[in-house]
Amino acid sequence: MGDKKKWFQLDLGLNKKQVVAGSCGCGKTSGGCGSHAPEPPKNEHTISAEEFDTAVEQELMEETMVGQTRKDGFQQVFDVKMDRRTAFRKLTASLLVGAGAVHTSCSVTAGEEAKEKAQIDWEEQFKGNYKLMTQEEKQATVDRLVRSYQLRKKENIKMSATDASKDVLFGYAFNISKCQGYMDCVSACVEENNQDRNSQMQYIRIHEMKDGEGFKFNEADDNYYHEVPAEGHFYMGTQCFHCDNPPCVNVCPVQATWREEDGLVVVDYDWCIGCRYCMAACPYDGRRFNWSKPEVPEDEINKNQHYLGNRLRKKGVMEKCTFCVQRSRAGKDPACVEACPTGARIFGNLLDPDSTIRWVLENKQVFRLKEDLGTEPKFWYFMD
């Protein structure tokens, strides 16, 4: 690999001889590996997030009725944050436009709950971009969202704000010979990620192509309803490829979408203004827009959520596949990988030389789509 690069190149260190165990095998360009940076104080936060999760779990077990006067786990968490929240309120008070929210939150007659709801709404409306938040701010907004859901639906959800861990760069491989077009991945994805059922939003598209004609996407059928595998056809799945040089991220006017340290390209649903410029910029049809208010039946909601992943969205914002960040950062495979009955989907850490995905990349003839665009997708196709 030359020193001078004329264009961006995804560098997994595959071309280098394997370095001594313990040190990191990643290249320096992609920024996917944090091991060159001084030890960050990330761990501290992880612990506090865990603590929070325990609190939530306790809460779930105790099944406390909401709005009771005694101090429960949630209120304890909230009380601690009170100082900072007050400061925040002071800061944004000058921006006061929707006087309604404040009116309610100040009125004496309104119930405690209504007050709290209004305050949460207010702080959510004027919070900053998640990408630029400090650990505490991230945790605070997650807490608010959990609490808000609890107040509204009288049910508890679990939401995490786990950050990318170092030495991780997620990648995906798709075995064209194995896929039979069952679309189990599609339904698993929809359920896992709380996608809008009304518009039948799906992140994954399975393209059915004719044998012997090569990859003719334009003649492929990505919306079939017949029995599979159909005679004389093969299948190819597409979704967001989590490009290492993602054009969608560059074009966003407000940085509502970005590439995380572990290579996931995510969207902050609360920061997105819904301009759909990223959608126009994506060469892989990877993004989906909420044209109306997304609806998920209450009993089908996946309550294990991540701020950047499958938490409930609102209308007018962009969303996309996140490689199931709520699962992958917890050490699990994405829902599609788990659901696939044929084992056509392979997911793993590209920086781990012992991972299956690395084995595939090193031992199979892999290729990616539209490589000429220089987007460096982290999604490879291969055949047996």
Add this chain to the structure above:
Amino acid sequence: MGTFRAFRHMVKDSLDYITHGSKTYHIWMIFLTVIMLIGMYCYSIQLDEGLSVTGMTDRVSWGLYISNFTFLVGVAAAAVMLVMPTYVLKDIDFKQAVLIGEGLAVAALVMCLAFVVADMGGPSVLWHMIPGIGVFNFPNSMLAWDVIVLNGYLFINITIPLYILFRHYQGKEAQSKIYIPGSIISVLWAVAIHLVTAFLYQGLQARPFWNNALLGPRFLASAFAAGPALIILVLAAIRKFSEFKIEDKTISKIAMIVTVAAQINLIMLISELFKEFYAPTHHSESAYYLFFGLEGKSALLPWIWTSIPLNILATVLLTFHKLRNNFKVLYFCCFILFVAIWIEKGFGLIVPGFIPGPYGKIAEYTPTWIEIWVTLGIWAMGAFVFTMLAKTSIGIELGKLRYKKKKVLESETA
């Protein structure tokens, strides 16, 4: 302090002046207001239900709004092409045309911003885009650039005429030392807003139809044809409906600009068509869809085949001096040229960018009535803003509105 008082008077006088006028004037304004109200009603439905009430989908994610936005950026940019000769080259002919032109630029920009807002999924969080409070993806995002240049341009185009009118209102001469640098900047800026808007599309490797080096220059050429064409039409209307004197010479000179720009635009169109159809590649499919339809899907055919003949006809007619100097023919040409370019640079440019989709899927786009009414409402708003601006500046230029000069309104109400 005196200046301040005078300014307050000017605002008050203008408001008075705007609310008085002939019967035709009132009917015109009421007509626009009604359309605006319908548009607002439709927009409220869109706010409530989400963008699903429009014809846009995940496959064609930009439609009528962004098309009109793109076209109007061109109109705004072109209005200022008249500034240069007047202020800098001291070409007296253009003087009156310029104030009108800048008023047109302001109205077009207001419409541009309204179209962008109408297209947003979350207008309530639009403050995320305000530098300082929000997060601005500068310099990476072309949309961020566009927001800056458009607002800057709006600012320039409000201040220069305001300064001139304010001086005239007080019965003083506007000092060229002050406004000439401003006008030079605004001319350069006009080119910038147009190029940046073209780059918005040109920079997307995902859309081969847009990812084309000629897009920027072609934007400029078509804008400098459509914009002044609109100015000619507006000047013709002003000549008819007010006492404002606009000399034939002025109109002929603007017609010259239109002609040259239309000719250049046609040459570039031919070059583009040659590239797409002489040796068609995979990337020519969008153009093929636009001009001939793909797989039986041909929603844009009637539009583009209206646009191309009108474009050619107008350019040919304008090329002959005899015809161009006949004002009836000229107005007709300007009108059809304007329509042709609106189609071509509007959804003739935006929609095919999405068809076929990234994997070759062909999903067509048809605007819904809600979308159409919101669009009409915004156009009506533009016309409303322009009428007010033009009326005030004409009033001041004619000397009807003067500081400490009372009771000019009677003559108007008559």
